[in-house]
Every structure is written in structure tokens, then in C-alpha cells.
Amino acid sequence: VFANIAQGPEDPILGVTVAYNKDTSPNKLNLGVGAYRTEEGKPLVLNVVRKAEKLLVNDQSRVKEYLPITGLADFNKCSAKLIFGADSPAIQENRVTTVQSLSGTGSLRVGAEFLAKHYHQRTIYIPRPTWGNHPKVFSIAGLAVEYYRYYEPNTRGLDFQGLLEDLKSAPAGAIVLLHACAHNPTGVDPTLEQWEQIRQLMRSQGLLPFFDSAYQGFASGSLDADAQPIRLFVADGGECFAAQSYAKNMGLYGERVGALSIVCKSADVASRVESQLKLVIRPMYSNPPIHGPSIVATILKDRDMYNEWTVELKAMADRIITMRQQLFDALTAKGTPGDWSHIIKQIGMFTFTGLNSEQVAFMTKEYHVYMTSDGRISMAGLSSRTVPHLADAIHAAVTK
Ligand code: LMR
Numbered sequence: 001v002f003a004n005i006a007q008g009p010e011d012p013i014l015g016v017t018v019a020y021n022k023d024t025s026p027n028k029l030n031l032g033v034g035a036y037r038t039e040e041g042k043p044l045v046l047n048v049v050r051k052a053e054k055l056l057v058n059d060q061s062r063v064k065e066y067l068p069i070t071g072l073a074d075f076n077k078c079s080a081k082l083i084f085g086a087d088s089p090a091i092q093e094n095r096v097t098t099v100q101s102l103s104g105t106g107s108l109r110v111g112a113e114f115l116a117k118h119y120h121q122r123t124i125y126i127p128r129p130t131w132g133n134h135p136k137v138f139s140i141a142g143l144a145v146e147y148y149r150y151y152e153p154n155t156r157g158l159d160f161q162g163l164l165e166d167l168k169s170a171p172a173g174a175i176v177l178l179h180a181c182a183h184n185p186t187g188v189d190p191t192l193e194q195w196e197q198i199r200q201l202m203r204s205q206g207l208l209p210f211f212d213s214a215y216q217g218f219a220s221g222s223l224d225a226d227a228q229p230i231r232l233f234v235a236d237g238g239e240c241f242a243a244q245s246y247a248k249n250m251g252l253y254g255e256r257v258g259a260l261s262i263v264c265k266s267a268d269v270a271s272r273v274e275s276q277l278k279l280v281i282r283p284m285y286s287n288p289p290i291h292g293p294s295i296v297a298t299i300l301k302d303r304d305m306y307n308e309w310t311v312e313l314k315a316m317a318d319r320i321i322t323m324r325q326q327l328f329d330a331l332t333a334k335g336t337p338g339d340w341s342h343i344i345k346q347i348g349m350f351t352f353t354g355l356n357s358e359q360v361a362f363m364t365k366e367y368h369v370y371m372t373s374d375g376r377i378s379m380a381g382l383s384s385r386t387v388p389h390l391a392d393a394i395h396a397a398v399t400k
Helices: 014-022 047-058 073-084 103-118 134-140 160-168 192-205 223-235 267-285 291-301 303-334 357-367 387-399
Strands: 096-101 123-128 144-149 175-179 208-213 240-245 258-263 350-352 376-378
Touching: 047 291, 047 303, 073 096, 073 223, 073 240, 073 258, 073 291, 096 103, 096 267, 103 134, 103 208, 103 240, 103 258, 103 267, 123 134, 123 160, 134 144, 144 160, 160 192, 192 223, 208 223, 223 240, 258 267, 291 303, 303 387, 357 387
Parallel strands: 123 144, 123 175, 175 208, 208 240
Antiparallel strands: 096 258, 240 258, 350 376
């Protein structure tokens, strides 16, 4: 019955890894997917995660029963505190409902399904450009996707005026997707003053903020600083959605651990919202997995382990910043034409190089450097050993 089924395209990001795996060159370099690597080019399991896992395995009282539909209660509580702040009035007033979901994507999807079913305005504005999966997640859930201006290629910075203009002309009540920090793919974030202007504009237009927080701790190295934009919105007492992922900041990629929080106007509304989230989740995947959130809760509940995590997280963020400097220095030393200062100005896991798709294809073919066709490179995939190779590839691509 499927004899005529069409071959689907590879995913624009995860498909880069598929192509990389097929390459037999010893010099191949995967800068596609945003996944942290050590200086030796290896995936990293944090020491504090290993420690938490040992505690969990040795605890004979632990069983493998189903979690509730909303997930592990301790995990949800800790996740809300992590993103909104331990002393958040919204949490104290029980106005926040948090459900454990399948990492960032799953949290976005559950939120989107809920909005498509219960919110009067089914249009979501997402930045141009944005993470490639965003438009698919929202449209498949039943929302209409529109774009707001975000990136200015000439300055390789924020198109703040364009952003404000587009949000100003959005219909009242429209949902707006905001990257909490370390914008993917551009590495360009608004300043706190700009965030405040965005907040004022959105609240005055009645726009609903939906934050995607996939990199808390990765932008500045500080968990609190990276959550500031979200906390600005929550502090004004208005509604707010937040999708959290522990893939990058705790290195729990394949465990698929994340949370969706919805800040409501009252405890009563939050409790009814939660009852509806359960009706979204149950037919989708019934209830979430237990191992990943148990690791997170173990770490977040223990002061020493929490501190240990922040040190390891900062070390990852710092290594990425070092890679930025090294790549910038290497291109400067080679005299590669162009201004490459955006490599050290942008933040988070990615550099949006400005290389076009032909240049990317050239680098892949001739230098076995793998990256997404929009010119994004994952700085976390680089090491001191591989920086010269990447610099050679970029130099050749822009001078050919
Ligand atoms: C990325 O943008 O590379 C990551 O968020 C991984 C993914 O799922 O696309």
C-alpha cells in the first residue's frame, strides 16, 4: 500500500549528522547539531550527573512505576524555581502550573496543542530566522505561523526597529515566540533594556509571550542572568509560557527532559489549565519518562550538587567563548577578507557566520566540515585542534 510513498527529506539539522556519519575522511568535523563536545571532541556526561545517577541506582526504594501525567512533582517544582527564580511571587501565589515534557520540543508542542485548543488567537509570531523546528512544531499543532523581523544581516546584529514594528502590527492577543537567551541560530540577543521595551509593547498590545529556554546558563554562564528576560515578563503579573530544556545545560540530550510552565493570573486558573494540559498529554504519550527528571531533581534539590552543576556549566560556557576567540584570532591571522568580529560578539552555542549555502556546500565537499546550510556553526563542536582546519575552510570558501 505504500509502494508510491515519497522519500521524505532529511531534517535540516539532524540530517547534517547523518551525512557526517557517512563521511570516511579522518578530518571530518561536525559543527551541525548543537551538542557540546570536549576539547577531545567527545560528548560529555557531567560529573554531577554521574553522581546523581549513582545515587539513584543505589536507592533500592526506587521503582519503575508510571509517573503522573504531569510528571515528577519535585522536578516540576525545581524547574519552575530555576527559570522564574526561587522567590518568584508567581510561584508563591500558586499561579504557575508546570508539567514535565519531552525536552524543549515536547514542551513547545504540548504548549502549542493547548493554545490551539483553548486560546482565542491561533496565530504565533516567530523570529526570522529561528530554530528550524519551530515553524513545524507550531503549525502541526494547529497554529498559524507568522514571522517578525529579528536579524539584520548587514550588522549581523538585532533588527530591533523591525522587531518592534512587526510586533506592533501583530493582531491583538497573538502569541509571540521569544528565545529566552542565546538565540538559535543567530547568537544575537536583545539587551535587557530592549527586552523591557519588548515587554512594554507586548503587554500594551495584549500579545502572549511564549519563551523557549533551551540554553539557560549557556549564554552568560549564569543561570539567573540568562533567565532575566523571562523574569521581567513574569514580574508584571501577566501571563507567560515557558518551555525549558535540560539537553544542553545539563547535557541530558537523549534523556529528553524538559518542562512547560504556564504562568496564570490566579491559582484557580492555573489549576484548571493544568487539568487541560493533562488532557493534551494523555493521548499524546500518556506520561513522561522517569530517569531524566530524577537526575535533574536530585541535583537541583541538593545545594552541593547544584553548586557543582553551576561550576561544570560555566566551564562548558567558557570553553565555547574560548573557541570563539580562537576562531576569530585564526581568521584575523590569516587575513581572511571580511569583518569576523561577530564571532566574538554573538553568544551561546552558535555562530551565525554569514556564509551562504554555496560556501557551506564547498566547505563540506572540500574540507569535510559539516554545518547547517544557513551558515550556522556549533561552536561547542570545535576544539583548539580543529580551529585551524575550520579557519582554512572558511578562508578558502570566502576567497575562492
Ligand atoms: C540544534 O539546534 O542543533 C539543537 O537544538 C538540536 C536540535 O534538536 O535541532
